C-alpha cells in the first residue's frame with residue numbers, strides 16, 4: 366500500500382516536469398519532501414505529525430552525566446515568581462516523572478499562600494530568591510518573574526550552580542544578553558528559555574518540511590497576535606489585600622527606577638517599560654523563537670516598527686497596536702527573506718495567533734500542534750512576461766490540461782499529544798539528566814529576544830535599527 370502511494374505521488378509530480386528547472390540540491394530536497402509526504406499521506410492527505418512525544422519521556426539507563434545525574438535520578442526544582450506563568454510552568458514540569466518541587470519564591474504573600482495550598486505545606490516559601498539559591502537541595506530553578514528580573518536572577522542562579530529554565534524574553538533590554546551567555550558558558554549548567562513552541566511537534570515538523578523543500582525557497586514570513594479583552598490586553602486583577610505590608614515593593618523596583626508604592630505597576634507590570642518589554646517582548650518573541658528554530662536563522666539584520674496606543678488608554682507606556690518589519694539577509698541556513706509581524710489588542714475580528722512561511726512553491730501555516738502546507742502548482746496566466754519566464758524555467762504552460770497533485774496537506778499531532786510546553790520541560794530535564802543540549806539555550810534565547818527588544822527601540826527612536834545577528838551586535842550607521 367505504502368509503496369503504491371509513494372509511486373503514485375512520485376508519478377504525478379514527475380508528470381508535471383517539476384524537476385526540469387531544479388538544481389541537484391533542490392531535486393534532492395524535493396525528493397525528501399515527496400518521500401515524507403507520501404509516507405505521511407499514505408491513507409489520506411491528513412498526516413500524523415506525532416513522533417517521539419512519549420518516547421522522549423522514557424527513562425533509560427545511562428552513564429552518570431557530568432551534571433551528576435543518572436537518567437533516573439530525581440531533580441529538585443524551585444519556582445521563582447509564582448504568578449500566572451510560573452504556576453503553569455510548575456504544573457507542567459511536575460508532570461515529567463522524577464521532578465519534585467521543593468520551594469517557591471515570590472514577592473507577594475498571596476502567591477506564597479496559594480503555593481502552599483496548591484502543592485502542600487511542606488513546600489518552603491520565601492520572598493527572597495537568594496534564599497532559594499543558597500539551598501543545596503535545589504538542582505534547578507524556574508524563573509517566571511517579570512522581565513526586568515530575568516537577567517539578574519538567571520546569572521545569580523547559574524553562579525550558584527543551578528540549572529535554569531527562564532521565561533521569555535530572556536532579557537529586558539538589548540545590552541543584557543551577553544552577560545547571561547557568559548554566565549551560562551562559565552557555569553556549564555543547562556539554561557533554557559521558555560518559548561515552549563520550539564519543542565512542539567508542529568515546529569519540528571515545519572523544520573523538517575522546509576528542509577525537504579515543501580514550499581520551495583523561503584522568501585517571506587509573517588505572524589500575528591490578535592486579542593480583544595481586558596485580560597488579553599494585560600489589565601490583570603489587583604488583589605484587594607495588595608499593600609506595602611503584603612508585597613515587597615522595594616525589592617521589586619530595586620534594580621530599576623525608584624518610585625513610591627504602586628500596586629497597579631506591580632500587578633500590571635507588562636504595561637510599563639521599567640518592568641515589561643511590550644507587545645514585541647511578550648509576544649513577537651515567541652514567533653521569532655519558532656521562526657529561528659524552523660529556519661536555523663540567527664535573526665534579522667534590520668528591524669523597523671511602528672504602532673500606537675489606540676484603545677487601552679489606562680496609563681500604560683506601551684502601544685496596543687504594533688507592527689514590525691524585519692529583513693533577514695542571506696545566511697548559511699537560508700536565503701534572504703522578509704518578515705512581517707503584527708500585534709493588535711483591539712482586534713475586533715479575531716483572537717488568535719499565527720505563523721506563516723512563504724516560499725517560491727507554496728506556504729506553511731504553523732501551530733504547535735499542526736502544519737498545513739499549501740502548494741501552488743497552477744500555471745494559468747496569459748501574461749506574456751510570465752509565460753516567457755515559465756518557458757525559460759522549462760515549465761509547461763499550455764497544451765493539454767494536466768492532472769494535478771493534492772495541493773494542501775495537513776499534518777496534525779496525534780490525539781492525546783501533551784503539547785509543546787510539556788515537551789519543552791522534558792527536553793530541559795533530559796538535558797540535565799543526560800548532559801545533553803537544549804535548542805533554546807542562552808545564545809538562541811538572546812537571538813530571539815534581540816529583534817523583539819530592538820522593535821521596541823525602533824518604535825521609541827522612530828528609526829530602523831541595524832543588527833548583526835551572527836555576532837549579536839548593534840551596527841552603527
Ligand SMILES: NC(=O)c1ccc[n+]([C@@H]2O[C@H](COP(=O)([O-])OP(=O)(O)OC[C@H]3O[C@@H](n4cnc5c(N)ncnc54)[C@H](O)[C@@H]3O)[C@@H](O)[C@H]2O)c1
Pocket residue numbers: 445446447448449450451470471472473476492494509510511512514532533534559560561616617632647
Ligand atoms: N512562555 C509563555 O507562554 C509565557 C506566558 C506568560 C508569561 N510568560 C512570561 O513569564 C513571566 C511571568 O509572567 P506572568 O504572566 O506569570 O506574570 P505575573 O505577574 O502573573 O507573575 C509574576 C510573579 O513574579 C513575582 N515577582 C516579581 N518580582 C519578583 C522577584 N524579584 N522575585 C520573586 N518574585 C517576583 C510577582 O509577585 C508575581 O507573582 C514573564 O517574563 C512573561 O513574559 C511566558
